[in-house]
Amino acid sequence: MLGAMRWLLQPAAPDSEGLVEAAPTLRVREVFRRFWPDARPFWGWMVLSLVLVLLSPLLDGAAIWLFKIVIDDVLTPRDFALFPAVAAAYAGITILGGAIDFASSYLTVWIGENFLHRMRTRVFAHLHTLSVGFFDRRRLGDTISRLTGDVGAIESLVLSGISQTVSSLVKVVVFAGVIFYLDWRLALVALVAVPLFLWVARFFSRRIKIASREVRGRSGSITTVAEESLGNAPLIQAYGREQAEVGRFYRQSIGNVRAELATARIGAMFSPLVDLVEVLGVMAILGVGIWELASNRISLGGLLAFLVYLSQLYTPVRSLGQLANTVFEASAGAERIAELLDQKPHVRTPDKPVRIGRTEGTLSVEQVGFRYPDTGVDVLSGISFQALPGTTTAVVGASGAGKSTLTKLLLRFYDPTEGRIRLDGHDLRELDLSELRSNIAIVLQETLLLDGTIAENIRAGKADADDREVVEAARAADAHEFILDLPDGYDTRVGQRGRLLSGGQRQRIAIARAMIRDAPLLLLDEPTTSLDAEASKRVLGPLRRLMSGRTTIVISHNLLTVADANHIVYLDHGRIVEAGTHAELLANDSGYANLYRLHHPAEVRPNGSSSGKAERWVRP
Ligand SMILES: Nc1ncnc2c1ncn2[C@@H]1O[C@H](COP(=O)(O)OP(=O)(O)OP(=O)(O)O)[C@@H](O)[C@H]1O
Numbered sequence: 001m002l003g004a005m006r007w008l009l010q011p012a013a014p015d016s017e018g019l020v021e022a023a024p025t026l027r028v029r030e031v032f033r034r035f036w037p038d039a040r041p042f043w044g045w046m047v048l049s050l051v052l053v054l055l056s057p058l059l060d061g062a063a064i065w066l067f068k069i070v071i072d073d074v075l076t077p078r079d080f081a082l083f084p085a086v087a088a089a090y091a092g093i094t095i096l097g098g099a100i101d102f103a104s105s106y107l108t109v110w111i112g113e114n115f116l117h118r119m120r121t122r123v124f125a126h127l128h129t130l131s132v133g134f135f136d137r138r139r140l141g142d143t144i145s146r147l148t149g150d151v152g153a154i155e156s157l158v159l160s161g162i163s164q165t166v167s168s169l170v171k172v173v174v175f176a177g178v179i180f181y182l183d184w185r186l187a188l189v190a191l192v193a194v195p196l197f198l199w200v201a202r203f204f205s206r207r208i209k210i211a212s213r214e215v216r217g218r219s220g221s222i223t224t225v226a227e228e229s230l231g232n233a234p235l236i237q238a239y240g241r242e243q244a245e246v247g248r249f250y251r252q253s254i255g256n257v258r259a260e261l262a263t264a265r266i267g268a269m270f271s272p273l274v275d276l277v278e279v280l281g282v283m284a285i286l287g288v289g290i291w292e293l294a295s296n297r298i299s300l301g302g303l304l305a306f307l308v309y310l311s312q313l314y315t316p317v318r319s320l321g322q323l324a325n326t327v328f329e330a331s332a333g334a335e336r337i338a339e340l341l342d343q344k345p346h347v348r349t350p351d352k353p354v355r356i357g358r359t360e361g362t363l364s365v366e367q368v369g370f371r372y373p374d375t376g377v378d379v380l381s382g383i384s385f386q387a388l389p390g391t392t393t394a395v396v397g398a399s400g401a402g403k404s405t406l407t408k409l410l411l412r413f414y415d416p417t418e419g420r421i422r423l424d425g426h427d428l429r430e431l432d433l434s435e436l437r438s439n440i441a442i443v444l445q446e447t448l449l450l451d452g453t454i455a456e457n458i459r460a461g462k463a464d465a466d467d468r469e470v471v472e473a474a475r476a477a478d479a480h481e482f483i484l485d486l487p488d489g490y491d492t493r494v495g496q497r498g499r500l501l502s503g504g505q506r507q508r509i510a511i512a513r514a515m516i517r518d519a520p521l522l523l524l525d526e527p528t529t530s531l532d533a534e535a536s537k538r539v540l541g542p543l544r545r546l547m548s549g550r551t552t553i554v555i556s557h558n559l560l561t562v563a564d565a566n567h568i569v570y571l572d573h574g575r576i577v578e579a580g581t582h583a584e585l586l587a588n589d590s591g592y593a594n595l596y597r598l599h600h601p602a603e604v605r606p607n608g609s610s611s612g613k614a615e616r617w618v619r620p
Pocket of ligand 1: 400404406407
């Protein structure tokens, strides 16, 4: 028996795969204090909705009072005189009640949905203020599940919760008032059940909260697995991992079922217990009622009306108890939203940023050191170099040397942990973030395309560009012809992440996007690495056009695009070990020369001088 009870009341076992970030627990009061201000725009409407909510129990009370009149003044004396008036009053109350119920239901949904929409958009906008580091660390699926699922919890807590509480409380006050008016002795007997109600509700609410937390977390895990798995469908199919992935999904899904069932068990135990309490109350009333009736202190109509009022009173008391469960369930979701909103961007615009407008493009990297948050290793240390307007600086080094990390610092996705980067003499940390980024155009190794049309993707570089500019940029990027060959030309959709295009085509779209941005600073991170020799060759011309006249930082380890850079910086394990021009570094015959020989075995003589082929390669 005890074992069965324990099973009935036990929350589901937590997920051990760690797919979702734990949210700190919050008391319902704190959740409330925190999110109540978000409902401010709806306060006026909420007052109106509460007025409607107040009217409804008053009408119910009046209808029951009419019932008492029917029994005591129409049926018992068998007098027809009052009947037409009572019938008309009934009809009037029903019509008015219907109109109020309609207005109240619609208004509640209207307020709820609009609040939800604002909250969702606010959380989404907040996510976009967070630094890139947040997205590096978090599982996207969990974040999406919070945005689409858990936001609703706040609505049920802050809005529906309030209106249901007020409506139930008003009903309790109205019906309790009436039963005291009818017979205070009977009313006192009826109150015996109240502390029992409260105890049962309290007992359940804590358990419901723990069980609900698991349900919310599991729903995040399901979205996480689905997002990661479906987002990598080609990889999973190529390596035959479909069954393993289905297994992973199955585990999270069954975990969700168990968590839901545990919550349902705990919730379903609540109702029968409350029924029991209610029956105890009614029996006590009937016992005392017979005695009251016998001593003529109450009429039969009065006793029957009393019982109806009592059932009306128990309904809101019961729903207050149920509401506590709903509120605790919702607060488990609200905790997950609060955790997201508590995330602060690591990188932000200072209160009084220096305005630079369009930069000249002098970039100085001064003694920069960096380690990723929550790691113990310096990825970069003591990095210094200067890039002057219109020149090209190449950053070269083996895989993992820290080249891409450097671009992240230049874009201010992260701030250096030591030293500084200056643009036109100003530390990047002093600048307005969006102004800084508007001065930079990027072309990355893995081309980032949005699931829109070709034209939209090019225009992402400059939102107000007209069609002529888009075509011009595409021509300069050597993309115009292949775009015209596509089924819908510039209006062809590129598919998720541009998958409907080839690697080289994606790269040329990215170059067109950088072209149209016309920014003074250009960051190229391995722009040709994912392309074969033929495709690389095709993008080199457009890249050159893009680079001319801008301060360009090229990151590469295949050296294809770097040989004619004005300055080459060779990184090894996060430090600069060599710097100079291509010829100087080859003459040095050290790390850079070795790397170059690796890529172009036939082109470098052992004494380090170049055969000149490399230059022909980059200057076709
Ligand atoms: N978000 C991150 N969090 C923690 N460590 C990271 C993160 N990104 C990169 N690293 C680490 O930083 C080091 C440098 O990585 P980075 O991507 O800058 O190298 P890279 O020189 O660009 O390499 P590749 O040429 O292969 O792209 C690596 O050891 C990597 O493990």
